[in-house]
Amino acid sequence: MYSVSVTAPVNIATLKYWGKRDSVLNLPTNSSISVTLSQDDLKTTTTVSCSDSESYSVDQLYLNGKLESLESLRSQKCLGELRKYRSEMEAKDGSLPRISEWPLRIVSVNNFPTAAGLASSAAGYAAMVYGIARLYRLPLDRSELSKIARQGSGSACRSLYGGFVAWEMGSKKDGTDSRAVQIADVGHWPGIRAAILVVSASKKEVPSTGGMQLTVGSSDLFEYRVKNVVPPRYKEMEQSIIKKNFEKFAELTMRDSNSFHAVCLDSYPPIFYMNDTSKRIVKLINELNKSQGRNVAAYTFDAGPNAVIYYEEKDEHLVLGVLNEFFGHLPGWDKKRSINYSLPDRFPIDLFNKDIFSQGVSSVILTGIGEGPKETQEVLKMP
Amino acid sequence: MYSVSVTAPVNIATLKYWGKRDSVLNLPTNSSISVTLSQDDLKTTTTVSCSDSESYSVDQLYLNGKLESLESLRSQKCLGELRKYRSEMEAKDGSLPRISEWPLRIVSVNNFPTAAGLASSAAGYAAMVYGIARLYRLPLDRSELSKIARQGSGSACRSLYGGFVAWEMGSKKDGTDSRAVQIADVGHWPGIRAAILVVSASKKEVPSTGGMQLTVGSSDLFEYRVKNVVPPRYKEMEQSIIKKNFEKFAELTMRDSNSFHAVCLDSYPPIFYMNDTSKRIVKLINELNKSQGRNVAAYTFDAGPNAVIYYEEKDEHLVLGVLNEFFGHLPGWDKKRSINYSLPDRFPIDLFNKDIFSQGVSSVILTGIGEGPKETQEVLKMP
Numbered sequence: 158m159y160s161v162s163v164t165a166p167v168n169i170a171t172l173k174y175w176g177k178r179d180s181v182l183n184l185p186t187n188s189s190i191s192v193t194l195s196q197d198d199l200k201t202t203t204t205v206s207c208s209d210s211e212s213y214s215v216d217q218l219y220l221n222g223k224l225e226s227l228e229s230l231r232s233q234k235c236l237g238e239l240r241k242y243r244s245e246m247e248a249k250d251g252s253l254p255r256i257s258e259w260p261l262r263i264v265s266v267n268n269f270p271t272a273a274g275l276a277s278s279a280a281g282y283a284a285m286v287y288g289i290a291r292l293y294r295l296p297l298d299r300s301e302l303s304k305i306a307r308q309g310s311g312s313a314c315r316s317l318y319g320g321f322v323a324w325e326m327g328s329k330k331d332g333t334d335s336r337a338v339q340i341a342d343v344g345h346w347p348g349i350r351a352a353i354l355v356v357s358a359s360k361k362e363v364p365s366t367g368g369m370q371l372t373v374g375s376s377d378l379f380e381y382r383v384k385n386v387v388p389p390r391y392k393e394m395e396q397s398i399i400k401k402n403f404e405k406f407a408e409l410t411m412r413d414s415n416s417f418h419a420v421c422l423d424s425y426p427p428i429f430y431m432n433d434t435s436k437r438i439v440k441l442i443n444e445l446n447k448s449q450g451r452n453v454a455a456y457t458f459d460a461g462p463n464a465v466i467y468y469e470e471k472d473e474h475l476v477l478g479v480l481n482e483f484f485g486h487l488p489g490w491d492k493k494r495s496i497n498y499s500l501p502d503r504f505p506i507d508l509f510n511k512d513i514f515s516q517g518v519s520s521v522i523l524t525g526i527g528e529g530p531k532e533t534q535e536v537l538k539m540p
Numbered sequence: 541m542y543s544v545s546v547t548a549p550v551n552i553a554t555l556k557y558w559g560k561r562d563s564v565l566n567l568p569t570n571s572s573i574s575v576t577l578s579q580d581d582l583k584t585t586t587t588v589s590c591s592d593s594e595s596y597s598v599d600q601l602y603l604n605g606k607l608e609s610l611e612s613l614r615s616q617k618c619l620g621e622l623r624k625y626r627s628e629m630e631a632k633d634g635s636l637p638r639i640s641e642w643p644l645r646i647v648s649v650n651n652f653p654t655a656a657g658l659a660s661s662a663a664g665y666a667a668m669v670y671g672i673a674r675l676y677r678l679p680l681d682r683s684e685l686s687k688i689a690r691q692g693s694g695s696a697c698r699s700l701y702g703g704f705v706a707w708e709m710g711s712k713k714d715g716t717d718s719r720a721v722q723i724a725d726v727g728h729w730p731g732i733r734a735a736i737l738v739v740s741a742s743k744k745e746v747p748s749t750g751g752m753q754l755t756v757g758s759s760d761l762f763e764y765r766v767k768n769v770v771p772p773r774y775k776e777m778e779q780s781i782i783k784k785n786f787e788k789f790a791e792l793t794m795r796d797s798n799s800f801h802a803v804c805l806d807s808y809p810p811i812f813y814m815n816d817t818s819k820r821i822v823k824l825i826n827e828l829n830k831s832q833g834r835n836v837a838a839y840t841f842d843a844g845p846n847a848v849i850y851y852e853e854k855d856e857h858l859v860l861g862v863l864n865e866f867f868g869h870l871p872g873w874d875k876k877r878s879i880n881y882s883l884p885d886r887f888p889i890d891l892f893n894k895d896i897f898s899q900g901v902s903s904v905i906l907t908g909i910g911e912g913p914k915e916t917q918e919v920l921k922m923p
Contacts, residue, residue: 377795378802381764412760412808419761419806425791426826427798433816443809 158213159256160206161292162537165284165530167199167269167276168192168315168322169351169465171410171457172394173417176373176383180366181230182332183311186373187387189324190340190394191315192467194351195527199269201277203284204537205292207259218263220281222540227263234308235286236261243293261289264537269522275353275463276316282309283316287530299529303337319343319528321398323391343526346401348470352480353522356434356462365460368421368428375425382420387413403469407446407455410467414457430460434517438464441514445479448503462517470525475501480521482506483514489521541596542639543589544675545920548667548913550582550652550659551575551698551705552734552848554793554840555777556800559756559766563749564613565715566694569756570770572707573723573777574698575850577734578910582658586648586667587920588675596643603648603664605923610646617691618669619644626676644672647920652905658736658846659699665692666699670913682912686720702726702911704781706774726909729784731853735863736905739817739845748843751804751811758808765803770796786852790829790838793850797840813843817900821847824897828862831886845900853908858884863904865889866897872904 168191176186207213216236218225227236243257263285267277286306290297299317307314307324314335315322320342327334363371372379390409397405421428431439435458442456453472457465468476481490481498500506551574559569590596599619601608610619626640646668650660669689673680682700690697690707697718698705703725710717746754755762773792780788804811814822818841825839836855840848851859864873864881883889 376802377769377799378761378764381761381768385764386760408808415806415808415810416760418810419759419802422805423798423802425795425798427801427822429819429822432819436812436815439810439812 158206158208158210159292160204160536161288162202162204162533162535163284163288163291163530164196164200164202164533165280165287165316166193166196166319166527167280168312169194169276169457169459170312170315171406171455171467172387172391172413173459174312174324175369175417175420176379177311177366177369179330179332180370182335183231183307184332184335185311185324185326186383188326188391189312189315190391190398191312191322191324192349192351193316193319193322193527193529195524197527198522198524199275199280201265201267201280201284202533202535202537203263203265203281203288205261205263205285205288207256207261207292209259213260213262216261216263218265219540220265221267231309235282235305236289238305238308239286239289239293239295242295242297246293246295257293262539263288264539266537275355276312276459278310279313279316282306282313283530285309286313287317291532300336300338304333304335307332307335307337317529320345320526323395340395340398343528346398347526349526350468350470350473350476351524351526352466352468352476353524354438354464354466354480354484354518355520355522356432356464356517357519363428363430363460368424368460371428372420372424376420376423378423379420382416386416404452407452407467410455410457411442418458430462431458432462432517435462435464437514437517438466441479441483441509442466444505444508445475445501448501448505449475474498477523479504483509483511484518484521486515487518487521489523493523541589541591541593542637542675543587543919544671545585545587545916545918546667546671546674546913547579547583547585547916548663548670548699549576549579549702549910550663551695552577552659552840552842553695553698554789554838554850555770555774555796556842557695557707558752558800558803559762560694560749560752562713562715563753565718566614566690567715567718568694568707568709569766571709571774572695572698573774573781574695574705574707575732575734576699576702576705576910576912578907580910581905581907582652582663584648584650584660584663584667585916585918585920586646586664586671588644588646588668588671590639590642590644590675592642596645599644599646601646601648602923604650614692618665618688619672621688621691622669622672622676622678625678625680629676629678640676645922646671647922649920658738659695659842661693662696662699665689665696666913668692669696670700674915683719683721687715687718690715690718690720700912703728703909706778723778723781726911729781730909732909733851733853733856733859734907734909735849735851735859736907737821737847737849737863737867737901738903738905739815739847739900740902746811746813746843751807751843754811755803755807759803759806761806762803765799769799787835790835790850793838793840794825801841813845814841815845815900818845818847820897820900821849824862824866824892825849827888827891828858828884831884831888832858857881860906862887866892866894867901867904869898870901870903872906876906
């Protein structure tokens with residue numbers, strides 16, 4: 158019996174992935190960029206093991222304590238590719254144990270709510286692929302592994318790296334150049350912080366895959382976004398990261414969130430992921446930025462109503478000063494309880510009815526930029 | 541003393557006007573199409589008079605019982621142009637009384653809430669321009685008058701006609717070819733009905749003029765909408781009206797509403813006019829259409845959360861069957877109180893939590909397609 162345990166992070170895109178040009182290979186219609194979030198606060202832990210003992214009769218996945226199917230084409234493609242690499246190694250080197258033929262057991266837990274728009278599938282597939290690759294001792298770098306994880310869940314490919322990560326869409330039909338690369342590691346710009354405002358922990362109304370293909374097939378504005386808006390924005394965002402220009406990075410992040418939700422709304426029938434609570438959060442951030450005469454914070458929304466607010470550590474007193482005013486009573490402030498926040502100077506608090514603006518958010522997660530998948534000593538047992 | 545009284549209708553665009561290429565002349569970035577609504581339910585009544593008596597010392601406007609300013613550039617341009625035409629007539633024909641020099645008194649009332657996204661300024665400027673033109677006996681057709689009303693409020697130009705109306709954007713710099721024309725009169729397709737769901741009667745958060753210029757200046761998708769999406773849609777919508785093809789007319793109307801709100805959302809900072817109540821109405825209409833296997837109703841949203849639902853009279857039992865289920869307890873059903881509505885066959889009522897879906901709408905206005913401005917015997921007195 159062989160076993161390895163790993164952890165993998167969540168990533169939240171600042172330049173959004175929305176639309177597949179090939180939905181079997183999970184090839185996107187545009188390149189995207191994300192920030193990997195700290196595993197101190199959000200992570201998937203996965204123990205993968207394989208054995209030829211009787212208790213390992215078939216491949217099994219236990220997710221958050223429940224036996225889940227591995228029958229989906231997506232899971233099968235990940236497992237199949239990893240096994241193929243291993244069996245090729247075994248064929249070349251007769252001294253290697255032939256574990257590629259053994260059943261796998263994957264035990265995985267998230268320390269955050271699943272499928273609530275918090276990119277749990279990204280962390281989950283990244284952990285599974287990274288874990289099996291370590292178990293099999295595959296000589297593949299993270300970019301190679303990202304191509305396998307991509308076939309499980311598109312955005313999972315970006316969770317193979319820490320820091321700032323790009324998913325290069327590639328141009329080949331077989332997808333071999335559609336992979337994640339690191340734009341900059343955590344050490345390049347360690348002061349990037351993220352505050353997640355959890356608006357709803359219920360399951361998504363419109364799942365991402367169905368939603369994005371509805372947009373691809375019906376939005377009149379979508380193709381223009383993909384061909385004309387995203388490519389120059391990608392380069393600008395990459396530069397803003399390299400130059401640590403938060404003002405620009407924030408503007409591009411907010412603009413791209415808006416653009417993504419705009420093409421969702423332009424779908425037929427329209428898709429709405431942001432709700433009235435999301436919009437109130439947009440207004441809070443806009444007014445904070447206006448009051449300071451610069452972008453101290455950037456909102457971004459994925460395929461759900463939750464907000465992720467990026468900011469720099471040096472401005473934490475400003476951003477958390479506002480968030481604490483409205484959401485300070487909610488779970489998630491433990492690490493900051495001792496700090497006495499106050500509203501930033503010039504913040505136009507009179508514009509906001511506090512009763513209304515405090516509504517709809519259920520918890521807060523205060524985190525920051527973080528590292529990619531890594532091995533861990535923690536071993537998860539079958540439930 | 542000379543006096544004329546007129547009434548003018550509201551119009552609700554099915555192909556939206558959003559964006560000015562010249563904000564002094566109110567020249568739009570795209571042509572638009574609207575349905576004129578029946579004055580039985582929504583109208584502005586305006587009495588215009590002029591006199592050289594002492595009580596008429598300056599031009600005055602009384603709107604809904606309150607003295608309002610006529611100082612705005614927009615009002616001044618309308619009054620100035622009408623006076624210029626009159627004074628040219630007077631110069632040519634010495635027998636005409638020189639009333640162009642006399643102060644004007646304009647007394648105007650709406651029978652619906654002002655500035656709640658119900659196009660009150662369109663009806664108001666149309667009534668004022670049409671009324672003064674009648675007072676002055678100007679030999680100008682409605683299309684000529686539409687160019688004057690356009691300078692007061694862009695969409696007012698479409699309220700000069702009944703039925704289905706296009707505002708041709710024109711190409712001339714001086715705006716002399718930017719005017720309303722009638723696509724078809726009421727008699728062509730009299731069975732078009734409209735149900736207005738009034739979501740909020742408060743003033744708009746983002747006024748249209750500021751909102752549209754923010755979109756023009758900041759949305760990456762806007763120019764594509766204007767240049768590539770609207771022109772073919774305009775032709776298709778015009779054809780759908782001429783052919784009385786409701787299926788197509790409804791699809792184009794919903795798509796264009798989505799597209800307009802998408803470019804609002806794509807603005808920086810984003811503009812949101814639809815709220816969670818608006819989105820629930822979209823879902824009701826989508827599910828109604830799906831359940832019937834055809835478009836029996838089309839939603840459209842202007843620069844506010846109110847919904848306008850267009851449908852054909854022959855499908856009234858289906859559309860009002862659904863609306864009555866959720867909004868039957870609200871004001872606005874008087875004319876239909878005697879009818880026993882029931883939910884349409886196959887409508888998936890289980891998808892809707894009635895408590896939630898009934899929220900947020902304050903009243904209903906059941907109306908239909910109607911005629912353009914006309915003279916009336918009703919005389920409004922100065923309050």
